Amino acid sequence: MVAAGSITVAVRVRPPTSWEGARLPQQTYDNCIRTDGALSTPAKSTATNAPLREVIQIVDDRVLTFDPDEKDPSRAFVERGFVPPGTKRYKDRRFIFDRVFDYQARQQDVYHGTAKPLLSNLLEGYNATIFAYGATGCGKTHTISGTDADPGIIYLTMADLFQQIEDKREENIIDVVVTFLEIYNEEIRDLLAEPGTPTPRGGLQIREDKNVKVVGLTELRPRSADEVKEIVLLGNSRRTQSPTHANETSSRSHAVLQVHVTQAPRTASITEQRMMGTLSIIDLAGSERAAATTNMGQRMVEGANINKSLLALGNCINALCESGGAIRHVPYRNSKLTRLLKFSLGGNCKTVMIVCIAPTSLHFDDTQNTLVYAERATRIKTKVVTRNVVNVDRHVGQYVEAINRLNLEVSELKQKVAGKRDLEAEKDRRKRREAAAEVERAKSDMQQKADQMQPSIVDGASCAGKIAVAEAKLKVIRARLAQLDTQASSSSALPSDLEAERELLKALAGPEEEVIKAQSALNVRVQRSSNSSAMFDATLRAVGERRSDKLDEFAVDNVKLDARWRKAEMERVKAEARQEVLQEAVTRQAEVVVSLIGMVSRCTVMLGDASRILGTAVAEGRDGMEATVKALSSSLKHVAEGNDEVFKTLLGHSIAAYAVGAAPQGPSSLDNFKGYPTTLGIGRAASGPIAPQHGKPRLSRRSSSYGASVPSSPLRKAHKSPRKSLRSSMASAALPYRRVSDKDKGKRKGVQWRDEAGQGDIDDGGVGAVGPTITVFSSPDTTTIFSAGASTVGSSSASTSTRSMSGLSLESEWEDEKTDDSLQFSFAQPSMHDASSSSISAVRKRPRASRLDPSFLKSKSRGSTLGSLAEDDEDCAAAQGSPTKRLGPLSDRNMNRASSPEGSTRSRATLG
Numbered sequence: 072m073v074a075a076g077s078i079t080v081a082v083r084v085r086p087p088t089s090w091e092g093a094r095l096p097q098q099t100y101d102n103c104i105r106t107d108g109a110l111s112t113p114a115k116s117t118a119t120n121a122p123l124r125e126v127i128q129i130v131d132d133r134v135l136t137f138d139p140d141e142k143d144p145s146r147a148f149v150e151r152g153f154v155p156p157g158t159k160r161y162k163d164r165r166f167i168f169d170r171v172f173d174y175q176a177r178q179q180d181v182y183h184g185t186a187k188p189l190l191s192n193l194l195e196g197y198n199a200t201i202f203a204y205g206a207t208g209c210g211k212t213h214t215i216s217g218t219d220a221d222p223g224i225i226y227l228t229m230a231d232l233f234q235q236i237e238d239k240r241e242e243n244i245i246d247v248v249v250t251f252l253e254i255y256n257e258e259i260r261d262l263l264a265e266p267g268t269p270t271p272r273g274g275l276q277i278r279e280d281k282n283v284k285v286v287g288l289t290e291l292r293p294r295s296a297d298e299v300k301e302i303v304l305l306g307n308s309r310r311t312q313s314p315t316h317a318n319e320t321s322s323r324s325h326a327v328l329q330v331h332v333t334q335a336p337r338t339a340s341i342t343e344q345r346m347m348g349t350l351s352i353i354d355l356a357g358s359e360r361a362a363a364t365t366n367m368g369q370r371m372v373e374g375a376n377i378n379k380s381l382l383a384l385g386n387c388i389n390a391l392c393e394s395g396g397a398i399r400h401v402p403y404r405n406s407k408l409t410r411l412l413k414f415s416l417g418g419n420c421k422t423v424m425i426v427c428i429a430p431t432s433l434h435f436d437d438t439q440n441t442l443v444y445a446e447r448a449t450r451i452k453t454k455v456v457t458r459n460v461v462n463v464d465r466h467v468g469q470y471v472e473a474i475n476r477l478n479l480e481v482s483e484l485k486q487k488v489a490g491k492r493d494l495e496a497e498k499d500r501r502k503r504r505e506a507a508a509e510v511e512r513a514k515s516d517m518q519q520k521a522d523q524m525q526p527s528i529v530d531g532a533s534c535a536g537k538i539a540v541a542e543a544k545l546k547v548i549r550a551r552l553a554q555l556d557t558q559a560s561s562s563s564a565l566p567s568d569l570e571a572e573r574e575l576l577k578a579l580a581g582p583e584e585e586v587i588k589a590q591s592a593l594n595v596r597v598q599r600s601s602n603s604s605a606m607f608d609a610t611l612r613a614v615g616e617r618r619s620d621k622l623d624e625f626a627v628d629n630v631k632l633d634a635r636w637r638k639a640e641m642e643r644v645k646a647e648a649r650q651e652v653l654q655e656a657v658t659r660q661a662e663v664v665v666s667l668i669g670m671v672s673r674c675t676v677m678l679g680d681a682s683r684i685l686g687t688a689v690a691e692g693r694d695g696m697e698a699t700v701k702a703l704s705s706s707l708k709h710v711a712e713g714n715d716e717v718f719k720t721l722l723g724h725s726i727a728a729y730a731v732g733a734a735p736q737g738p739s740s741l742d743n744f745k746g747y748p749t750t751l752g753i754g755r756a757a758s759g760p761i762a763p764q765h766g767k768p769r770l771s772r773r774s775s776s777y778g779a780s781v782p783s784s785p786l787r788k789a790h791k792s793p794r795k796s797l798r799s800s801m802a803s804a805a806l807p808y809r810r811v812s813d814k815d816k817g818k819r820k821g822v823q824w825r826d827e828a829g830q831g832d833i834d835d836g837g838v839g840a841v842g843p844t845i846t847v848f849s850s851p852d853t854t855t856i857f858s859a860g861a862s863t864v865g866s867s868s869a870s871t872s873t874r875s876m877s878g879l880s881l882e883s884e885w886e887d888e889k890t891d892d893s894l895q896f897s898f899a900q901p902s903m904h905d906a907s908s909s910s911i912s913a914v915r916k917r918p919r920a921s922r923l924d925p926s927f928l929k930s931k932s933r934g935s936t937l938g939s940l941a942e943d944d945e946d947c948a949a950a951q952g953s954p955t956k957r958l959g960p961l962s963d964r965n966m967n968r969a970s971s972p973e974g975s976t977r978s979r980a981t982l983g
């Protein structure tokens with residue numbers, strides 16, 4: 072129940088039309104000095120000859136002033152001319168309404184302030200009426216219907232109504248019926264009747280019961296606000312409109328849209344309680360003063376009818392106002408309009424009257440009348456408004472209908488429940504899909520980052536590997552340099568060979584030191600890589616910790632696992648890159664080592680041969696000596712050059728560049744030769760244990776003098792010993808050489824030997840060495856035995872293949888440093904080699920073939936590795952077309968042939 076009260080009256084001021092706007096005074100800003108001395112620029116309208124002025128001044132949202140007073144007398148004079156004293160120049164009348172909307176108010180504002188509060192009443196079963204009243208052209212149709220782009224109260228109300236109906240549909244069956252009619256010249260016309268249908272368009276009758284009803288109206292059941300909008304647009308297009316002087320599209324009829332809302336609860340009972348509410352939205356035709364119009368003919372008749380009905384409405388309003396609660400006759404029956412609005416004005420209804428007015432003096436009188444009319448309406452006292460609730464007793468037949476409806480409802484609900492289940496399942500599926508998509512997104516983010524960062528990270532790992540290699544090399548080089556430095560500091564100057572070695576090592580250390588510098592290009596790349604790595608880790612962390620509504624626990628674990636896998640994968644790739652670099656370095660180093668081993672071993676053999684040739688030459692006498700020495704000198708020179716080239720190829724540096732320090736007259740490096748470094752304190756170079764050789768006696772540790780790591784090696788002693796350097800050099804350069812240590816003195820000692828040609832044992836027979844003894848055994852058929860020092864060399868345990876030194880009568884002997892260094896060679900063989908003929912065939916007793924001798928090499932070509940070299944050389948010689956064009960004793964020995972083709976070419980120079 073809504074308490075008794077009054078109808079709500081709201082005033083809306085339309086904006087000036089463009090025509091009016093052009094005739095209104097423009098606002099100007101006059102500068103003036105205010106009394107407080109400040110410069111003021113108040114805005115004011117200039118009282119020029121503008122034909123129109125604004126007659127409405129909005130005070131606040133409920134109050135307006137009609138024809139406000141002009142405070143400026145000069146302007147007042149200009150506007151109104153002379154006014155006798157005592158007369159009021161301006162109406163300056165203040166009106167108070169329930170709401171006042173200025174011309175800036177939007178349709179929404181008007182809707183919220185007027186129609187919206189009625190909606191809830193309507194759905195609770197109350198009647199409600201909204202009607203727009205005003206002079207022609209003041210904005211009634213605009214307010215009620217609006218345009219497609221800017222819909223008015225009808226559309227906005229319907230949109231809200233259908234929304235609220237939707238919310239209530241679960242519990243109620245709600246029926247919405249719409250009718251649309253016009254009252255034109257006191258005739259009721261159906262605006263929704265389609266042409267050609269039996270429904271009569273005009274001449275409809277009003278039936279009054281508890282309610283007012285127009286019989287025979289087309290009833291439409293829209294299901295949305297848009298459908299209502301279409302209905303209204305359709306009806307408006309059928310509404311009688313004509314252009315008048317005041318309005319191009321002046322409505323010449325009153326249009327009434329009625330929305331009947333009936334609600335019944337879905338739960339069935341013996342009596343059904345129905346709620347009915349009717350919302351009437353009325354767009355009245357504009358009032359017009361006949362005197363002010365130039366309308367003639369039909370327009371004049373229309374105008375008269377409009378005015379008649381509006382007058383009847385006014386009279387009803389007056390009667391309702393004046394009654395003051397007393398029962399007084401209200402002349403509703405004077406017009407169709409008032410008959411229709413009977414219950415809206417004085418009955419069981421909540422009513423809102425929207426009064427539209429124009430803002431300018433052009434509609435001065437109309438506006439004034441309208442405002443007076445509206446003000447009177449505010450005084451209408453309405454009755455207590457009650458709900459339209461009907462209790463309908465059901466007939467038996469209705470039960471069947473109710474049962475059917477309930478069955479329908481049950482099946483609908485079943486469907487809904489099933490649908491809900493489906494919905495749940497679908498929801499689950501959707502969630503899973505979203506989670507999977509989210510996981511994919513996370514994975515792809517990580518993949519993208521991995522793709523982005525991997526090249527830099529891998530590059531960093533490679534660089535780190537290279538730096539590690541450089542550090543390892545440097546460690547070894549520095550260790551050796553430290554040894555040399557210690558040696559240099561203990562003696563006044565290093566021998567030239569060690570000096571050259573030191574310089575070479577320094578040169579080799581240079582680039583490695585550059586590499587490990589903090590600012591080196593490699594280190595910069597390592598730094599860059601570690602930044603990339605950090606970024607990659609951060610991305611993995613961020614993605615792994617990413618939280619989202621879409622991610623369930625399983626998905627989060629999935630992402631985390633993927634992140635861990637990617638990290639591990641990146642580590643693997645990094646390790647691979649590093650390993651690759653290290654492997655390359657090891658391979659490279661192995662190549663260098665192999666090349667150098669080859670070179671050194673062949674040089675060693677070559678030195679042995681050179682020594683033997685020299686010995687033979689000495690035995691031959693002075694003539695042979697000179698030629699041999701010359702040839703040897705030339706050969707050694709070529710060999711040295713070849714070696715240099717190999718050095719350059721392998722290490723990028725030539726030893727020759729650093730060996731120039733030795734003065735031609737100075738002590739020879741041969742004399743100063745201190746042996747080879749055995750260990751640099753960093754372990755044996757070989758990466759694995761030395762495998763014993765099958766079928767051959769295993770060399771004792773002492774005899775494996777090549778093993779650089781054997782600390783007790785006699786070779787180590789050799790370069791500590793002040794004994795003759797040549798002996799040392801021979802001992803350290805040739806594998807089978809063995810020095811009998813002091814410990815062995817007095818004992819019968821068995822010495823194992825091995826070289827390319829064979830192996831065997833030497834027994835010193837327990838004679839004991841007087842001095843250091845170096846005994847060299849070579850291949851059985853070409854045995855050469857050097858006995859250094861006064862030693863007696865016993866027969867070899869493999870005596871069939873070895874001969875004692877005395878048996879061969881080939882001996883080299885020198886004193887130790889306590890005596891004058893002298894080199895004594897006694898050669899049993901009268902002639903070893905003739906340098907000019909390069910042949911050893913002249914030897915009386917078949918001598919051991921020199922490894923430098925092509926015939927030896929040829930003879931060994933099948934079984935010996937060295938033979939293969941000789942074969943190569945021979946082939947080359949043959950290729951040169953002359954076997955007789957044999958080179959000098961060492962000239963066919965290219966020590967570096969395998970590694971350096973250039974060196975090979977160079978070494979082919981002829982002797983002499």
Ligand SMILES: Nc1ncnc2c1ncn2[C@@H]1O[C@H](COP(=O)(O)OP(=O)(O)OP(=O)(O)O)[C@@H](O)[C@H]1O
Pocket residue numbers: 084085086174205206207208209210211212213214318320321322323355356357358427
């Ligand atoms: N608030 C407003 N904002 C903008 N334009 C408006 C407004 N009110 C009215 N108009 C415009 O003024 C003109 C007249 O309005 P409308 O047709 O609504 O007047 P009316 O009161 O319905 O006239 P009639 O009684 O002759 O049918 C129309 O062009 C309309 O667009």
